[in-house]
Amino acid sequence: MASVYQLTPRGKDAIANSGDAAVPLEYRRLLGEIEAGGHVDVIRGRLRRFPDQLIEEWLKELVELGMVEPGPETPLDDFTFTGVRVPILPPLGEEDGKRLVKATVVAGATLLRSGSFLSDERIANLPASTKPPAGTDILLVEDDPDQVALAELRLKMAGFRVRSVEKARALSRFLRDEKRPDLLLLDVMLPDGNGFDILAQLRARPEFATLPIVLLTVKAELGDIRTGLARGADGYITKPYSKNQLAEVIARVLKLPVPEA
Numbered sequence: 001m002a003s004v005y006q007l008t009p010r011g012k013d014a015i016a017n018s019g020d021a022a023v024p025l026e027y028r029r030l031l032g033e034i035e036a037g038g039h040v041d042v043i044r045g046r047l048r049r050f051p052d053q054l055i056e057e058w059l060k061e062l063v064e065l066g067m068v069e070p071g072p073e074t075p076l077d078d079f080t081f082t083g084v085r086v087p088i089l090p091p092l093g094e095e096d097g098k099r100l101v102k103a104t105v106v107a108g109a110t111l112l113r114s115g116s117f118l119s120d121e122r123i124a125n126l127p128a129s130t131k132p133p134a135g136t137d138i139l140l141v142e143d144d145p146d147q148v149a150l151a152e153l154r155l156k157m158a159g160f161r162v163r164s165v166e167k168a169r170a171l172s173r174f175l176r177d178e179k180r181p182d183l184l185l186l187d188v189m190l191p192d193g194n195g196f197d198i199l200a201q202l203r204a205r206p207e208f209a210t211l212p213i214v215l216l217t218v219k220a221e222l223g224d225i226r227t228g229l230a231r232g233a234d235g236y237i238t239k240p241y242s243k244n245q246l247a248e249v250i251a252r253v254l255k256l257p258v259p260e261a
Contacts, residue, residue: 003206004071005038005059007031011067025093027067030058032090034068037204045209045232046089049121079176079205081168086197087204089230104226111220111238116249118235126212126234128255129182133159136254139181140164141171141198142216143191147239151185151216151246158247168193180211183250185237188217188224196227203232212253216241 007015014023015031023031033043040059044052062068092100103119110117129136138155142148143166155162163181165171168190184202188195195215202208214235215228228236234253237246251257 003040004073005034005040005062005068006071007034007038008066008069010065011062014067025095026058027062027065028093029090029096030055030062031067036088036090038068038071039073039206039209041206042204042209045203048119048125048210048232048234051125080172081193081198081201086200089200092230100226100230103229104222107225107229107236108220108222111225111236114245115241116235116237116245117225118249118252119229119233122232122234123253123255126210126253126255131182133256134161136160136183136250136256137179137181138162138183138185138250139171139174140185141166141168141190141195142185142187143167143189144187147187154243154246157243158250160247160250167191168198171198175208180207183212183214183254186213186215188215188219188228196224196231199228199233200231214249214253 011031015035033046044055107117138160140151140162148164152162152164165174169192186195212234214237215233216237218239220238235249237249
C-alpha cells in the first residue's frame with residue numbers, strides 16, 4: 001500500500017458534493033482525511049476506531065474507483081510546537097458528529113465517577129505491546145514540580161520507565177532527539193502550549209499519528225472532553241489520581257496485564 005494518497009478530480013468532485021448519497025459515508029470520510037493530508041499513518045491515527053486492514057481495503061477501493069491516487073511522499077518539516085498553526089480537521093458528517101457527542105457524554109460521566117476514561121474504539125485497534133512494564137518507556141509532559149514528582153514516583157512504583165519534560169518546547173526537542181516513547185502522558189495546560197493543540201499536531205505527523213496518548217487534566221468540562229476526543233486522545237485521567245489508577249490505564253492502553261490493586 002502506498003504511503004501517501006491524493007485526490008483525483010473525481011475525488012474532489014465527490015468532496016464538493018458531499019451530500020450526494022451515491023458516495024457512501026465510508027468513502028466521504030476517507031476522502032475528507034485525504035484532502036486534509038493523505039499520509040496513510042495519519043489516516044490510521046485519526047480513524048483509529050477502524051482496523052488497519054479495513055482502511056487499507058477502502059483506500060484500494062477508492063483507487064479502483066478513480067477517486068484517489070498514490071502521491072509523492074514529501075520530506076517532513078522540522079518538528080516543533082511553537083509557531084505552527086494547529087491542523088484543521090475535516091468536518092464531521094452527521095453520523096460521526098452524533099457518535100462524538102455520545103462518546104463525550106459517556107466520557108464525562110465516567111470521569112466524574114471513576115476519574116479515568118478510555119476510548120475503547122481507538123484502543124481496540126492499537127497493537128498490543130510486546131514489552132514488559134520494566135521495558136516500557138512512558139513520557140510525561142507536566143509543568144507542576146509536585147505533579148511531576150508524584151507521577152514519576154507512581155510510574156516507577158508500577159514498574160515502568162519514565163522520562164519527563166515540562167514544556168511544549170522541551171517536548172518537541174525530546175521527540176526530535178530521543179527514541180519514541182511507548183506512551184505519552186500529556187498535561188492539557190502547559191506554560192508555553194495547549195495540550196489539545198499539541199495532540200492535534202502530533203496526530204497530523206505520520207511518525208506520531210498512532211502514538212498512544214493519554215491526557216492528564218483538571219478540566220473535565222464536556223467541551224474540553226469533546227475537543228480531546230475529536231483530536232485523537234486515547235484516554236483521559238483527571239487529577240488527582242492514584243498509582244493504581246495510572247497503572248491500570250496504561251496497562252489497558254498498551255494491552256499489558258492489568259496490575260493487581
